[in-house]
Amino acid sequence: MSNEVAATTRYSQAGDEFLFVELNEEMTLEAFFLSISITQRLREIALPGIIEICPANASYQVRYNPDMISAGQLQERLEALEEEVSNQQVRTLETRVVEVPVLYNDPWTYETLMRFREHHQDPSSTDLEYAARINGYASVDAFIEAHSATPWFVSMVGFVAGLPFMYQMVPRERQIQVPKYLRPRTDTPKQTVGIGGCFSVIYSVRGAGGYQMFGVTPMPIYDPAGEQPHIDDSMIYFRPGDIVKHRAVDREEYDALLAAAEKGQFKPKITPFTFDLDAFNQDPDGYARRVKEALYEH
CATH class of the missing domain: 2.40.100.10 (Cyclophilin-like)
Known part of the structure; x- marks a missing residue:
């Protein structure tokens, strides 16, 4: 799964407070599972500066406080979460x-x-x-x-x-x-x-x-x-x-x-x-x- 989805992931700024992450251009259960797993992990770690997390079909969007965390820092954390989730041996929800x-x-x-x-x-x-x-x-x-x-x-x-x-x-x-x-x-x-x-x-x-x-x-x-x-x-x-x-x-x-x-x-x-x-x-x-x-x- 990691090779299929990670190769297509795109990070895009959406104004000053939003980061949009597209995991795949088409809807698949693999991409959806990755999206929901990443956003659940992001909620669990309670990263300071995160205001809102919105999962979607094969993507998700995060609203953040730029005074507490930069877009670059947030992207680094999300990339690490994607790698963590993609490498899971047991993929359950x-x-x-x-x-x-x-x-x-x-x-x-x-x-x-x-x-x-x-x-x-x-x-x-x-x-x-x-x-x-x-x-x-x-x-x-x-x-x-x-x-x-x-x-x-x-x-x-x-x-x-x-x-x-x-x-x-x-x-x-x-x-x-x-x-x-x-x-x-x-x-x-x-x-x-x-x-x-x-x-x-x-x-x-x-x-x-x-x-x-x-x-x-x-x-x-x-x-x-x-x-x-x-x-x-x-x-x-x-x-x-x-x-x-x-x-x-x-x-x-x-x-x-x-x-x-x-x-x-x-x-x-x-x-x-x-x-x-x-x-x-x-x-x-x-x-x-x-x-x-x-x-x-x-």
């Missing part, structure tokens, strides 16, 4: 697995996508039908099974507050990939589940968007009002490194879970998990089963 219930093919995203068909590559079909077809699935149901059966890594949180970007934990040749709308929509229902490129997302709030829409989740993921016990004072549920397992639900279960959420009684199913990158690379399908077993054994 302490994280959690989170179940996200999803009502696929729901009436709200359907109504919305039909209002914006002129913005779409295929105005004659729905987003699910289009995604299934271009990814080689025989039916919408088969596509939904592919989306929900495998785990996804939360690689970054952003764009709007609390929105998780998720990367599918399967070999690259089997990744679901769907282009964004030709033109963005001016409306997307709150807690819509969808895909743009290779990233699945959950829209934390209602608003504009361009990702293909597949369904909605009743699970609150952003809580500025402080009404959801499963969300802490940060107001944001997901963290980079979380592993998400979607679960298809029917309308009856969706309504019951939504009612619980509206009362502040939603309880997500979660379990601690140690992710092992090498074990995953050796047997991705077997590892997906391990993730599912870990979630439902607890």
